Amino acid sequence: MGDYMIKAILFDLDDTLYNERDFVFSGFLEVATYLGHKYDFSIDKLYSDIIDIFQEYGRGRIFNILCEKHGFDEDINRLVEIYRDTEPQISLYEDAAAILKKLYNKYKLGIITDGKSSVQWNKIRALGLEEYMDRIIVTDDYGPEFWKPSEKPFLEMINYFGGEPDEFMYIGDNPNKDFVACKRIGMGTVRIIRGIGDHMGTFLSRDYEADYIIYSLLELEKILSNLNCKG
Numbered sequence: 001m002g003d004y005m006i007k008a009i010l011f012d013l014d015d016t017l018y019n020e021r022d023f024v025f026s027g028f029l030e031v032a033t034y035l036g037h038k039y040d041f042s043i044d045k046l047y048s049d050i051i052d053i054f055q056e057y058g059r060g061r062i063f064n065i066l067c068e069k070h071g072f073d074e075d076i077n078r079l080v081e082i083y084r085d086t087e088p089q090i091s092l093y094e095d096a097a098a099i100l101k102k103l104y105n106k107y108k109l110g111i112i113t114d115g116k117s118s119v120q121w122n123k124i125r126a127l128g129l130e131e132y133m134d135r136i137i138v139t140d141d142y143g144p145e146f147w148k149p150s151e152k153p154f155l156e157m158i159n160y161f162g163g164e165p166d167e168f169m170y171i172g173d174n175p176n177k178d179f180v181a182c183k184r185i186g187m188g189t190v191r192i193i194r195g196i197g198d199h200m201g202t203f204l205s206r207d208y209e210a211d212y213i214i215y216s217l218l219e220l221e222k223i224l225s226n227l228n229c230k231g
């Protein structure tokens with residue numbers, strides 16, 4: 001282990017290791033099913049309405065708009081709860097599953113993810129990530145002020161594994177918040193750009209952009225072996 005320049009590799013979760021849209025859509029189906037049974041209405045129709053509203057307006061008021069459209073007198077918070085409590089129908093991206101298998105005997109591995117704690121832990125369990133990870137931090141467990149781009153979860157990882165910041169690498173998809181704290185601390189950063197995702201078209205100033213851009217997590221191997229040659 002001591003021969004590697006990089007000691008620990010830390011990952012973002014949503015849209016880095018799996019497609020968040022799969023989670024979102026499985027939540028939509030739960031809500032459509034609930035409403036369909038309650039109002040004796042076509043679940044397929046409700047589900048396709050939700051997707052249409054999502055595509056037109058994005059997240060935020062989807063269920064309000066749906067209920068207004070059909071005249072359902074519904075507690076929106078209850079629908080949000082159903083959405084959040086959905087058993088996630090998700091699986092790891094193929095490259096994610098492959099790279100974790102390759103890396104996990106050689107490096108310490110971790111996750112730092114934002115999002116509502118119970119929801120994120122449900123996803124982590126559904127994806128079977130605990131078996132690969134030496135440490136998982138759901139920033140929400142520390143409080144909303146410790147979501148990225150807070151430095152705290154990254155410092156916590158350094159504290160946990162020991163070593164210098166430049167022995168750590170963080171891989172994420174969202175330049176708005178994934179890399180700015182790591183860079184300030186001195187961690188290496190890698191941005192994954194996929195064919196699908198909310199941030200694939202976002203490019204920001206230097207402070208926010210990662211050291212490396214990759215299009216498949218399998219490219220990590222090459223980056224790591226180059227760094228290890230230099231180290």
Ligand SMILES: [Mg+2]
Nearest residue numbers: 012014015173
């Ligand atoms: Mg993400």
